[in-house]
Structure formats: structure tokens, C-alpha cells
Amino acid sequence: MIAVTLGPEGTYSHRAARAVADEIEFRQSVTSIVDAVAGGEYDRGVVPIENSIEGSVTESLDAVAEYDVAVVREIVTPIRHALLAQNEAFETIASHSQALAQCRAYLEREYPDAALEAVASTAQGVEYAREDPSVAGIGHPDNADDDLRVLAEDIQDRSSNATRFFALAPADERSKAGGKTSLVVYPNANYPGLLLELLQPFADRDVNLTRVESRPSGERLGDYVFHVDVAAGLYERRTQEAIADLEELAANGWVRRLGSYDTEHVVD
Structure with a gap:
């Protein structure tokens, strides 16, 4: 089996x-990852x-709403950010925008004058730091080597920092089995109480x-797509009945079942 994820090697997605x-x-x-999976690549x-x-x-x-794919697993991994650089004399800190945001308090306190540069992934920021002594990267401490030092570990603002990942598959592998289900709902409507009506079928069935x-749906201003995760599988009658009600309410739009799946915790 071949999987595709955000690169280069060493990203949290890679882990x-x-x-x-x-x-x-x-x-x-x-988007390119979801497109490639949807196309069977x-x-x-x-x-x-x-x-x-x-x-x-x-x-x-937005990508899972646009492309027809299945969610077959959920992976939860703790995020341990480290500051990596060749030495202390750096001027720029490069990392994924999420990593920069997750370390905001530390960076403002310890390096208020450093320029922050958002790049495609944490690993790309680490590679920039490996190539340029004026750049530091934020990433997992295992990315350090003889050319790149760990200047500080666990710099994320909260020790409980963790990220959920979806394992996606082509749409024909969608499963009804699992403890969780993800849906995308486009009601193509807008009136008082709409969201309450969309959620009520699940509350009614516990x-x-x-x-x-x-x-945003992209169709017009004020028009929305809703992403809903529920703690029940598509195989369960209560889930099926709730979605049937949901489809009636969204008769002018659509409801997409991304699939049911279980959660795995990866801690290495």
C-alpha cells in the first residue's frame, strides 16, 4: 500500500x-493529496x-467537501515542537503557519524581533534551517542532526497539543463500520433555525x-457547507434514521457520507 501526505520527509503528517x-x-x-486519492493515484x-x-x-x-473520497481512519498524534537551527544567530523562523501559531506565546516572549515565515510544512522550514544559518525551523526534535541543533524543546503553547489526521481512500472503500462518522452537509438554504433543524435529528436519537x-460554500456570500462528526457508525439504525431526516431537510442541496472509522493514537 502506498500513502501520500504532506512533505518533505519529517513532517508530522509523515509521522x-x-x-x-x-x-x-x-x-x-x-488539495493535491485529496485530488490524487480521489483519482485513484x-x-x-x-x-x-x-x-x-x-x-x-x-x-x-474544503478539499474533502470538494472531492469524492472516503475517510477510513482517524489518527491522533501529540505535537512536540522544537526550535532547530545551526546556531543562535538566526534572524528568521520558518515553519508551517499552524506550527507558528501553536508556538505564538513562546516566540513572542523569546524571539520578539525574529521574522516569522510561513512555509508549506514544518519539515520544509527545518530544511531551510539546515541550508541557511540565518533561519531557524520549528518541527519535531527528531529532525535534528549533526548540522542542526535543538535550541529548545516543547515550545508549543500548551502541553496537550495534538492533531487529528484523516486517512483517506478512494470513495468505493467507504465503510459503515466504526465508532465515528463524518458528514458534509450543503443545505442550499438560509433561514432562522436552519442549523438547529439540521442537528435536531441527532439529538432526538441520542x-x-x-x-x-x-x-463558505463558494456559491454566494453567506452560504455555507457544514462539516459534522458524530460518535456513531453508519451501520447503526439511529445514524441511518438521523441522516434520512437530514437529507429531507437538505433536499435542495446534498449530504455526503465521508464514512465511518475508528481512532488510532500514535505517540512516537
Whole structure:
């Protein structure tokens, strides 16, 4: 099995993807990963979906709403950020925008004059630091080597920092089995009480909602797509009945079942 995830080698996505496949290839954007999986180019794609500090990864939400793919696993991994550089004489700190945000308090306190540069991944920032002594990177401490020192470890603002990743597969591998289910709902409507009506079928059947988030549909201003995670599998009658009600409410739009899946914790 071949998986594709955010590169280069050494990203947190790479660490999560190692729980999915032995052979891993890399792309530079989430959208290109989801597109490649939807087209059958790869068996699996691993993308970050939510961080415990910074919230959802909007590019991932938009991509799974746009492309027809299945979510087959959820991987949760702790995030341990380290500051890596050739020496202390750096002027720029480069990393993924999420990593920079997750370390905001530390960076403002310890390096208020450093320029912050958002790049495609934590590993890319580390590579810049390896190539240029004026740049420091933020990434996992295992990225250090003879040319790159760990100047500080666990610099994230909260010790509980963790990220959820979705393992994606082609749509025909969508499963009804698992303890969680993800849905994307486009009601194509806007009136008072709409969101309450969309969520009520789950409350009526004692299905716990673990995440609800809106994203612009791109169709018009004020028009939204809703991402819903529930703590129940598609195989369960209560889930099926709730989704049937949801589809009636969204009759002018659509409801996409991304699939049911279980959660795996990866701690290395």
C-alpha cells in the first residue's frame, strides 16, 4: 500500500502516515493529496484535519467537501515542537503557519524581533534551517542532526497539543463500520433555525455530535457547507434514521457520507 501526505520527509503528517502505510510519497498541498486519492493515484492519503490549539485545518475541510473520497481512519498524534537551527544567530523562523501559531506565546516572549515565515510544512522550514544559518525551523526534535541543533524543546503553547489526521481512500472503500462518522452537509438554504433543524435529528436519537463547523460554500456570500462528526457508525439504525431526516431537510442541496472509522493514537 502506498500513502501520500504532506512533505518533505519529517513532517508530522509523515509521522502519522507511517501508521497507515510502509511506502510513503509526498505532495506540497492538502488539495493535491485529496485530488490524487480521489483519482485513484494512491491507496491512501493522510491529511491534518484539526489541531487542539488552532482548530480545524480549513484547506482539508474544503478539499474533502470538494472531492469524492472516503475517510477510513482517524489518527491522533501529540505535537512536540522544537526550535532547530545551526546556531543562535538566526534572524528568521520558518515553519508551517499552524506550527507558528501553536508556538505564538513562546516566540513572542523569546524571539520578539525574529521574522516569522510561513512555509508549506514544518519539515520544509527545518530544511531551510539546515541550508541557511540565518533561519531557524520549528518541527519535531527528531529532525535534528549533526548540522542542526535543538535550541529548545516543547515550545508549543500548551502541553496537550495534538492533531487529528484523516486517512483517506478512494470513495468505493467507504465503510459503515466504526465508532465515528463524518458528514458534509450543503443545505442550499438560509433561514432562522436552519442549523438547529439540521442537528435536531441527532439529538432526538441520542447521537453525540463531536464537531460541527461551517465553511463558505463558494456559491454566494453567506452560504455555507457544514462539516459534522458524530460518535456513531453508519451501520447503526439511529445514524441511518438521523441522516434520512437530514437529507429531507437538505433536499435542495446534498449530504455526503465521508464514512465511518475508528481512532488510532500514535505517540512516537
